[in-house]
Amino acid sequence: MDAVTFGVLGAVTAGRGPHPLALKGPRHRAVLARLILARRRVVPVARLVEDLWETPPPRAVGAVRTFVGDLRRALEPDRPPRAPARLLVTEGPGYALRAAPDAVDAWRFEAAVAEADRLPAAQAPDRLRAALGEWRGPAYAEFGTEDWARGERSRLTELRLRAVERRAELLVELGRAAEAVPDLDAHLTEHPWREESWRLLALALYRTGRQADALAVLRRARALLVGRLGIDPGPRLRRLEAGILAQDPELDPPGEPADAAARLWTRATEAYDRTVAAGARARLESTVGLLRSLAVTGGGGLEAAREHRMAAVQAAEETGDADLAARVIGAYDVPANWTRSDDPELARRIVEAAERTLAVLPGAPSADAARCRLLATVALESRGVRSPRGPRAAAEAEDIARRLDDPALLAFALNGVFMQSCTRAGLAPRRDAIGAELVTLGLRHGLVNHEVLGHLIRLQARAALADLTAADEHARAADRLAERHERPLVAVFTAWYRALREAVSAGSSPDPSDSPGSSGSSQASAEAAYRSAAARLDGAGMPGLERGLLPLALLGLRLSLGRPARVDPGADWGPYRPWAEPFALLAEGRDTEARGALRALPEPPPDLLYEALCCAEAALALALGDRPALRRTYDRLLPAAGELAGAGSGLLTFGPVDGWLAAIRRALEE
Numbered sequence: 001m002d003a004v005t006f007g008v009l010g011a012v013t014a015g016r017g018p019h020p021l022a023l024k025g026p027r028h029r030a031v032l033a034r035l036i037l038a039r040r041r042v043v044p045v046a047r048l049v050e051d052l053w054e055t056p057p058p059r060a061v062g063a064v065r066t067f068v069g070d071l072r073r074a075l076e077p078d079r080p081p082r083a084p085a086r087l088l089v090t091e092g093p094g095y096a097l098r099a100a101p102d103a104v105d106a107w108r109f110e111a112a113v114a115e116a117d118r119l120p121a122a123q124a125p126d127r128l129r130a131a132l133g134e135w136r137g138p139a140y141a142e143f144g145t146e147d148w149a150r151g152e153r154s155r156l157t158e159l160r161l162r163a164v165e166r167r168a169e170l171l172v173e174l175g176r177a178a179e180a181v182p183d184l185d186a187h188l189t190e191h192p193w194r195e196e197s198w199r200l201l202a203l204a205l206y207r208t209g210r211q212a213d214a215l216a217v218l219r220r221a222r223a224l225l226v227g228r229l230g231i232d233p234g235p236r237l238r239r240l241e242a243g244i245l246a247q248d249p250e251l252d253p254p255g256e257p258a259d260a261a262a263r264l265w266t267r268a269t270e271a272y273d274r275t276v277a278a279g280a281r282a283r284l285e286s287t288v289g290l291l292r293s294l295a296v297t298g299g300g301g302l303e304a305a306r307e308h309r310m311a312a313v314q315a316a317e318e319t320g321d322a323d324l325a326a327r328v329i330g331a332y333d334v335p336a337n338w339t340r341s342d343d344p345e346l347a348r349r350i351v352e353a354a355e356r357t358l359a360v361l362p363g364a365p366s367a368d369a370a371r372c373r374l375l376a377t378v379a380l381e382s383r384g385v386r387s388p389r390g391p392r393a394a395a396e397a398e399d400i401a402r403r404l405d406d407p408a409l410l411a412f413a414l415n416g417v418f419m420q421s422c423t424r425a426g427l428a429p430r431r432d433a434i435g436a437e438l439v440t441l442g443l444r445h446g447l448v449n450h451e452v453l454g455h456l457i458r459l460q461a462r463a464a465l466a467d468l469t470a471a472d473e474h475a476r477a478a479d480r481l482a483e484r485h486e487r488p489l490v491a492v493f494t495a496w497y498r499a500l501r502e503a504v505s506a507g508s509s510p511d512p513s514d515s516p517g518s519s520g521s522s523q524a525s526a527e528a529a530y531r532s533a534a535a536r537l538d539g540a541g542m543p544g545l546e547r548g549l550l551p552l553a554l555l556g557l558r559l560s561l562g563r564p565a566r567v568d569p570g571a572d573w574g575p576y577r578p579w580a581e582p583f584a585l586l587a588e589g590r591d592t593e594a595r596g597a598l599r600a601l602p603e604p605p606p607d608l609l610y611e612a613l614c615c616a617e618a619a620l621a622l623a624l625g626d627r628p629a630l631r632r633t634y635d636r637l638l639p640a641a642g643e644l645a646g647a648g649s650g651l652l653t654f655g656p657v658d659g660w661l662a663a664i665r666r667a668l669e670e
Contacts, residue, residue: 002016002017003016003100003103004016004021004075004087004099004103005103005104005105006032006036006099006103006104006105007104007105007136008033008036008037008104008105008106008139008140009105009106009109009134009135009136009137009139009156010135010136010137010138010139010141011136011137011141011142012029012032012033012036012140012141012142012143014032014074014075021074021075022074023071023074024070024074026142027052027063027067028067028070028071029142030051030052030143030146031048031052031064031067031068031071032071032097033140033143033149034048034051034052034148035088035095035096035097036097036099036104036106037140037148037149037152038096038097039107040096040097040098040099041096042091042092042093042094042095042096043094043095043096044092044093044094045061045064045065045093045094045095046093046094047094048064048094048095049061049064051146051147051148052064068088068095071088072085072087072088075087075088076088086098087099105134106134106139106156108131108134109131109132109134109135109156109159109160110159112127112128112130112131112134113128113131113159113163115127116128116131116163116166121170121173121174122174124166124167124170125167125170125171125174125176128163128166128167128170129167131163132160132163132164132167135160138153138157139152139153139156139157140152140153161187161191161194164183164184164187164197165187165194165196165197165200167180167183168180168183168184168187168197168200168201168204169200171204172200172203172204172207175207175253177203177204177205177207177208177253178204178208180200180201180204181201181204181205181208182308184197184200184201184204185201186311186315188201192224193224193225193229195221195225195233195234195236195237196236198217198218198220198221198233198237199236199237199240201217202214202215202217202218202221202237202240202241202244203240203251205217206244206251207251207252207253208253211244211247214244215241215244215245218233218237218240218241218244221233221237222237302342302489302540302541302542303541305334306342306343306346309332309346309350310346310349310350312328313325313328313329313349313350313353314353315328316328316329317353317356317357322357322360322361322362323361323362323367323370325353325357326357326361326367326370326371326373326374327370327373329350329353329354329357329373329374329377330354330370330372330373330374330376330377331373332377333373333376333408333411333412333415334449335411335415335449335450335452335453336380336383336415336419336453337418337453337456337457337460337493337650338383338542338544338545338608339383339384339418339419339422339606339607339608340383340384340544340545340575340605340607340608341381341383341384341544342541342542342543342544342545343543343544344544347381347382347383348381350377350381351377351378351381351382354374354375354377354378354381355378357374358371358374358375358378361374368400368403368404369400369404369406369409371400372397372400372401372404372409372412372413373397373409373412375393375394375396375397375400375413375416376393376394376397376401376412376413376415376416377416378390378393378416379391379393379394379397379413379416379417379419379420380415380416380419382419382420383419383420383607384605384606384607385605385606386423386603386605386606390419390420391420391423393416393420394413394416394417394419394420395417397412397413397416397417398410398413398414398416398417400413401413401414407441407444407445407447408445408447410441411438411441411442411447411450414434414437414438414441414450415438415450415453417434418431418434418435418457420606421434422606422607422608422610422648423606424606424610424636424639425610425611425614425636425637425638425639425640425657426638426639426640426641426643427639428460428461428464428465428640428643428648429461429465431457431460431461431464431648432457432458432461432462432465434454434457435453435454435455435456435457435458435460435461435474436454436458437454438450438451438453438454438457439451439454439455439458440454441454442454448481448485449487451481452478452481452482452485452487452490455474455475455477455478455481456474456478456490456493456650458470458471458474459471459474459475459478459493459494459497459650460608460647460648460649460650461648462474463497463500463644463647463648463650463653464611464640464643464644464647464648465642465643465644466642466643466644466647466656468501468504471497471650472501475494475497475498478490478493478494479491479494489540489542491536492533492536492537492540492542492545493650493651495532495533495536496533496536496650496651496652497650497651498529498533499526499529499530499532499533499553499651499652500647500650500651500652500653502522502525502526502529502530503526503529503530503553503556503557503560503652503653504644504647504653505522505525505526506522506523506525506526506557506560506561507560507561507653507655523557523558523561523563526557527554527557530550530553530554530557530652531550533651534546534549534550534553537549546574547572547574547575548572548573548574548575548576548577549574549651549652550571551567551568551571551572551573551576551580552573552576552579552580552609552612552616552652553651553652555567555580555583555616556612556615556616556645556646556652556653556654556655557652557653559615559616559619559654559655560653560654560655561655565583565586565587565619565623566583566587567580567583567584567587569581569584575605576609576613578597578600578601578602579601579613579616579617579620581597582594582597582598582601582620583619583620585597586620586623586624591624594620594624595624595626598617598620598621598624598626598629599626599628599629601617603636604617608648608649608650609646609649609652611637611640611643611645611646611648611654611657612645612646612649612652612653612654614633614636614637614645615633615637615645615646615654615655615657615660616654617629617632617633618630618633618634618637618660618663618664621633621664621667622663622664622667625667627667627668630664630667630668631668633660633664634661634664634665634668637657637660637661637664638661640657641657641658641661642657642658643656643657644656644657645657645660
């Protein structure tokens with residue numbers, strides 16, 4: 001059973017695994033919060049009574065004992081009657097919560113901040129970011145007016161503010177000043193009296209080549225301190241201002257941005273501050289536009305866009321303005337042609353935010369465009385998830401976009417439709433039609449990103465349909481557009497397509513008896529092409545694509561050539577491990593365990609590798625003679641008859657579907 005965890009960095013909560021525990025009323029939560037605050041020490045009953053009531057009722061002690069009993073039942077529901085409690089214990093004159101050191105978010109936060117101080121400077125910012133991610137709101141949020149919580153709330157808040165500033169300081173020192181600017185800007189909006197934050201923001205701006213903006217920040221700090229507090233800026237702020245005016249070389253950055261993504265982020269934040277002085281709401285919308293531009297650079301740019309996107313969504317939701325939230329959530333219309341999420345947890349949170357906003361969006365026709373974008377976002381971010389909501393949202397978004405006759409909106413909606421077009425095998429013709437319409441929309445209306453997307457989708461679909469001549473044309477068209485418009489991620493997909501081409505050629509090589517050595521050399525050539533393509537994924541910022549892809553491609557190559565399956569159990573199989581492990585068990589002669597693993601296999605997720613994983617399952621079923629599994633995979637693969645299994649990904653293939661269907665039929669007839 002999962003251990004119980006507790007949260008106080010926000011509302012006071014308790015949970016077991018992903019499931020929250022019911023804590024009944026506010027006084028139950030107050031008792032729990034008071035015990036957490038004591039850090040495993042005993043809190044006397046008399047002190048609990050004093051803290052819970054300004055004027056205790058006659059039966060206050062009995063009430064506390066009732067609260068404790070209710071909490072014990074919630075925390076340890078399986079504890080036998082009259083057995084001593086192990087978590088919320090009675091000791092001496094009171095009670096103590098014996099939570100593990102990592103069971104309370106506040107304790108984890110403090111440990112992580114302390115750990116960051118011991119880490120090398122290059123690793124500390126990520127550790128601090130993870131630590132700050134523990135916060136869900138003000139510490140002990142519902143007990144902000146209680147005397148017993150006030151000191152601890154203040155201590156934790158100060159520790160959080162220092163962690164924000166320390167992370168920014170490290171980023172500035174590491175030559176990553178541009179990354180520090182957005183967080184410092186948001187931090188100062190909430191805490192304008194932090195002189196150190198003003199200093200770091202000004203220094204970060206200066207080190208990204210924005211001297212005028214840095215001086216403007218220092219002037220804002222001076223006006224605020226003098227005008228509202230009647231004090232002059234401290235010596236560190238004054239020295240920084242003098243250094244900037246003198247262009248002191250000691251203030252220069254330690255190095256230039258390391259890559260194109262960092263340079264783009266620097267340019268983006270410069271444009272952001274120049275053009276978006278209208279206020280926080282406009283800033284939020286502008287930020288999403290910048291993140292959208294950053295995402296198409298790939299690598300660090302794509303990772304940075306993912307990192308900052310949810311913060312913008314949360315900030316928009318916090319305004320309480322549904323129209324603003326809809327615009328911020330729906331503005332991130334970055335074209336996507338891979339049907340597995342790079343960050344499933346972020347995707348889930350984005351979908352939840354979109355659904356919340358849809359629920360409160362006005363029903364008037366004026367909100368239709370916003371509704372369409374939210375629905376398209378739900379469809380896109382639900383990629384690879386087997387649920388009726390994704391396809392339904394995609395269809396609704398497409399209907400609205402066609403009715404509004406808005407090309408950009410339709411392109412976004414069609415991307416969502418594409419993401420939901422892998423619910424079963426044999427849907428390559430449908431995806432080909434989507435790609436063709438996206439190419440047309442892009443050409444007619446200057447939607448370059450979606451024109452590229454259309455070519456990549458058609459590349460995938462035509463490869464699935466074994467029309468490799470047409471797929472070649474779309475690969476060349478995508479490469480030409482990518483070179484002209486600087487879209488580096490496109491080359492990753494076209495390189496993998498060319499590796500797929502090598503694999504298809506290996507499968508159609510002459511029989512070895514006719515041409516000695518040709519099949520073996522073709523296999524080696526295809527393996528080399530796959531490995532070369534995999535190297536392009538390093539640093540591309542697409543873990544949802546990268547993890548497990550190379551070993552799966554090599555398995556598909558061997559099976560398509562009629563070779564025995566050979567898997568490396570130590571390889572990073574990522575999400576495909578359930579299909580790899582039974583092969584490893586077979587190789588070790590553990591047929592019974594392999595059969596159990598085969599029967600435990602889930603239906604492949606609704607993504608572009610659906611047919612490939614069906615073939616992997618078929619290969620296992622053929623090796624084990626498992627008739628139920630053979631019938632199941634036959635039924636799943638039959639709609640894709642005539643296709644190349646897995647080639648709909650544009651990345652790999654398990655060979656012709658017809659060959660697998662024939663092999664299954666023969667086995668079932670025996």
